Amino acid sequence: MHFSKAIKQAVFSLSFVGAATVGFADPLPSWNSGGTKSAIIDFVEAVTDPASEDYVTPADRIAVFDNDGTLWAEQPAYFQLFFAIDQVAKMAEADPSILTSDALKAAAAGDVEGIVASGKEGLLQVLGAAHSGMSVSEFKANVAAWLAEARHPTTDRPYDEMVYQPMLELLRYLRDEGFATYIVSGGGIDFIRVLSEDAYGIAVNQVVGSSLVSEYVVGEGAPMLMKQPDLFFNDDKGGKPVAINHHIGKRPIFAGGNSDGDFEMLEWTSAGDGPSFGLYVHHTDAEREWAYDREGHIGVLKRGLDEGADRGWFFADMAQDWAVIYPNTAE
Amino acid sequence: MHFSKAIKQAVFSLSFVGAATVGFADPLPSWNSGGTKSAIIDFVEAVTDPASEDYVTPADRIAVFDNDGTLWAEQPAYFQLFFAIDQVAKMAEADPSILTSDALKAAAAGDVEGIVASGKEGLLQVLGAAHSGMSVSEFKANVAAWLAEARHPTTDRPYDEMVYQPMLELLRYLRDEGFATYIVSGGGIDFIRVLSEDAYGIAVNQVVGSSLVSEYVVGEGAPMLMKQPDLFFNDDKGGKPVAINHHIGKRPIFAGGNSDGDFEMLEWTSAGDGPSFGLYVHHTDAEREWAYDREGHIGVLKRGLDEGADRGWFFADMAQDWAVIYPNTAE
Numbered sequence: 197m198h199f200s201k202a203i204k205q206a207v208f209s210l211s212f213v214g215a216a217t218v219g220f221a222d223p224l225p226s227w228n229s230g231g232t233k234s235a236i237i238d239f240v241e242a243v244t245d246p247a248s249e250d251y252v253t254p255a256d257r258i259a260v261f262d263n264d265g266t267l268w269a270e271q272p273a274y275f276q277l278f279f280a281i282d283q284v285a286k287m288a289e290a291d292p293s294i295l296t297s298d299a300l301k302a303a304a305a306g307d308v309e310g311i312v313a314s315g316k317e318g319l320l321q322v323l324g325a326a327h328s329g330m331s332v333s334e335f336k337a338n339v340a341a342w343l344a345e346a347r348h349p350t351t352d353r354p355y356d357e358m359v360y361q362p363m364l365e366l367l368r369y370l371r372d373e374g375f376a377t378y379i380v381s382g383g384g385i386d387f388i389r390v391l392s393e394d395a396y397g398i399a400v401n402q403v404v405g406s407s408l409v410s411e412y413v414v415g416e417g418a419p420m421l422m423k424q425p426d427l428f429f430n431d432d433k434g435g436k437p438v439a440i441n442h443h444i445g446k447r448p449i450f451a452g453g454n455s456d457g458d459f460e461m462l463e464w465t466s467a468g469d470g471p472s473f474g475l476y477v478h479h480t481d482a483e484r485e486w487a488y489d490r491e492g493h494i495g496v497l498k499r500g501l502d503e504g505a506d507r508g509w510f511f512a513d514m515a516q517d518w519a520v521i522y523p524n525t526a527e
Numbered sequence: 528m529h530f531s532k533a534i535k536q537a538v539f540s541l542s543f544v545g546a547a548t549v550g551f552a553d554p555l556p557s558w559n560s561g562g563t564k565s566a567i568i569d570f571v572e573a574v575t576d577p578a579s580e581d582y583v584t585p586a587d588r589i590a591v592f593d594n595d596g597t598l599w600a601e602q603p604a605y606f607q608l609f610f611a612i613d614q615v616a617k618m619a620e621a622d623p624s625i626l627t628s629d630a631l632k633a634a635a636a637g638d639v640e641g642i643v644a645s646g647k648e649g650l651l652q653v654l655g656a657a658h659s660g661m662s663v664s665e666f667k668a669n670v671a672a673w674l675a676e677a678r679h680p681t682t683d684r685p686y687d688e689m690v691y692q693p694m695l696e697l698l699r700y701l702r703d704e705g706f707a708t709y710i711v712s713g714g715g716i717d718f719i720r721v722l723s724e725d726a727y728g729i730a731v732n733q734v735v736g737s738s739l740v741s742e743y744v745v746g747e748g749a750p751m752l753m754k755q756p757d758l759f760f761n762d763d764k765g766g767k768p769v770a771i772n773h774h775i776g777k778r779p780i781f782a783g784g785n786s787d788g789d790f791e792m793l794e795w796t797s798a799g800d801g802p803s804f805g806l807y808v809h810h811t812d813a814e815r816e817w818a819y820d821r822e823g824h825i826g827v828l829k830r831g832l833d834e835g836a837d838r839g840w841f842f843a844d845m846a847q848d849w850a851v852i853y854p855n856t857a858e
Binding site: 255332376385389399400401403407410411412414418419421433434435437438441442443444445446460463464467 | 586663707716720730731732734738741742743745749750752764765766768769772773774775776777791794795798
């Protein structure tokens with residue numbers, strides 16, 4: 197977080213006011229008191245106060261958030277992979293001849309380890325089968341049907357109820373304070389758009405993500421946008437600032453992520469001229485969620501941990517900073 | 528335009544009310560009375576009236592517009608080409624060694640015919656020199672500096688004062704009625720964003736266009752987005768519906784264009800389930816602007832003229848339907 201000295205002083209005095217009012221108007225009730233919660237509130241107060249020298253005009257209050265592991269859970273595998281596996285199984289029921297490889301057979305059998313064993317090529321086969329060869333509308337209908345029925349393998353919750361309550365509060369708080377909130381995810385743009393409005397209150401035009409090539413096709417009937425198997429854009433690492441420029445056209449002043457795939461997005465956000473806030477969600481809670489960072493097959497956070505504090509970024513330590521993880525859970 | 532029968536009747540009765548009120552609250556004062564103006568107003572009244580069966584909720588009131596030849600002029604060549612030519616000349620002043628081809632030499636000499644004579648490859652060299660090899664911020668600063676100084680070769684007006692007054696009124700009218708207005712242009716997204724807010728009241732995140740690859744680069748100093756010479760996306764013809772899905776994520780209900788490059792955008796818009804409006808700006812005014820359609824090197828409108836009426840689209844005949852062309856002109 198980059199603050200002028202004047203604002204640091206103002207923030208210091210504001211913190212007393214904050215303490216006095218927190219009882220009846222806490223914008224982040226599921227966040228435990230502490231440095232990160234205070235820093236978020238101090239930042240928002242500073243950039244929204246017209247008298248502050250860190251004031252930012254509403255049109256420039258852009259906040260961007262990664263999705264997997266930042267706004268909802270991502271273990272034991274990206275939820276979009278579970279969708280793909282379930283989708284291949286469903287397609288194979290209708291037409292078993294589609295199972296032309298070991299990876300697709302593993303997917304149809306719900307054998308995640310089998311898919312992983314088939315390597316990157318196998319993984320792309322499974323994703324490709326579920327994500328291409330149909331129109332964007334058909335794809336979205338498939339995702340919606342899956343979301344309505346599917347349950348997470350260990351929590352047994354619907355996937356869209358594995359969003360993080362503290363992050364929902366943060367999104368709402370930022371919007372209440374005049375921010376535009378965007379998702380900037382390595383996940384699929386068409387996939388996330390099916391749930392973004394209901395799950396996060398984020399309109400579809402404020403979702404940025406990875407995507408396959410799609411093609412405008414006019415056949416016998418109505419024109420369609422057909423999803424092709426080739427990758428159009430990989431919205432990860434340095435791709436995130438590129439996609440932010442492409443879709444939003446402005447540099448954000450607030451960025452939230454959870455892995456090294458988000459590093460460049462936080463770096464780009466922090467490199468702006470004015471005030472900025474970088475937030476890393478740190479998965480430290482093996483009991484209520486999952487604990488992982490430096491090692492693993494997903495959501496690796498290594499460089500972020502090593503450099504984040506020096507860069508002025510804040511960490512949401514899930515075990516310590518979050519009173520609840522998921523919505524509608526009494527904890 | 529696709530209207531239910533009930534709404535046609537309502538529209539018929541509304542037209543009397545419209546006639547009575549037009550004297551003091553005409554939303555489109557620079558449009559002459561006539562079929563196209565009435566059709567636009569009837570459509571907007573229908574989709575914004577909660578009692579109408581053609582009512583469209585504000586979140587789905589998406590309007591998309593081509594830029595060159597639709598919102599501003601495009602003759603005798605795309606304005607972005609004039610920018611590129613001027614930019615190459617400016618760069619050559621600082622470093623003449625950049626003029627490594629006949630096309631670049633022609634550009635530096637302001638010789639448009641020479642560039643055209645060098646073919647597509649030469650044209651791409653000129654565009655490439657002006658549009659790549661610098662950061663997005665530098666590029667935008669170049670465009671802003673050019674817009675402030677450059678004058679159109681025949682009208683001597685600043686380019687951003689060659690926007691069409693009737694279309695400015697249409698954009699404002701649609702926004703006043705709860706529409707989100709987007710530009711969906713074959714022109715460059717970074718280029719148009721420099722002027723979209725001031726010229727059209729369209730925020731940068733609502734600009735969709737063609738683009739070159741850009742790359743996130745971290746060097747000694749601050750990170751940068753560097754513009755590369757390779758094309759990332761060509762936002763023309765079937766690319767327009769693809770880009771609309773990519774950026775907006777919803778099908779528009781209003782689309783305006785002026786050439787066959789916009790045909791698929793109007794087709795896609797009209798193929799939605801609900802009411803829709805397709806508008807073609809028809810360049811018929813050789814006196815106040817330019818007259819061209821079926822033939823030429825730019826803005827060719829052939830299929831649109833042949834099929835538009837049957838598809839229920841409307842034409843803004845510039846000579847007949849527009850009382851003025853450019854803002855601040857007494858005519």
